[in-house]
Amino acid sequence: MSTDALGSLMSGGGVPAAGTATTDVRPSSGKATAALVLGIVGLLLVPIVCSTLAIIFGALAMGDTSKDPQLQGRGQAIAGLVLGIVGLVAGVLLFMALMGGSDSGSGY
Structure with a gap:
């Protein structure tokens, strides 16, 4: 085994172990996260302002996730x-x- 291959295996690179599944990382909507956080804050602290923003961001995020299946x-x-x-x-x-x-x- 060459030193480059050994270094690659030692640093975490290389072939995944048998039986391990690779996960498909898909992007998440920032607007959806903002809607959820604003909805929670709207219930607890500033209901009218944060809840209104949560409704707006939630609707925008639902549209984004409908258009882009990824x-x-x-x-x-x-x-x-x-x-x-x-x-x-x-x-x-x-x-x-x-x-x-x-x-x-x-x-x-």
Whole structure:
């Protein structure tokens, strides 16, 4: 065995071991990841702003993953979209409850 082949095997290169499967690495949608993160943050911290952005990024990511079958992240896009919708509805209801409570002195 030559020193080049030995060096290649020692450095992790070379032939994969028998029985190991090689994984096909496909790109993931950054918009889908952003939608999921914004959806979670929208539920916890800033509901109206982050949830609206989660809905936008989720819809864009779903379109991207539909057009390009090699692009992963459709599940993240759907989760971000759903979390965005839930967060936006909760944020609007919370806003309405807070605004409705401050009108109690009007006499109506």
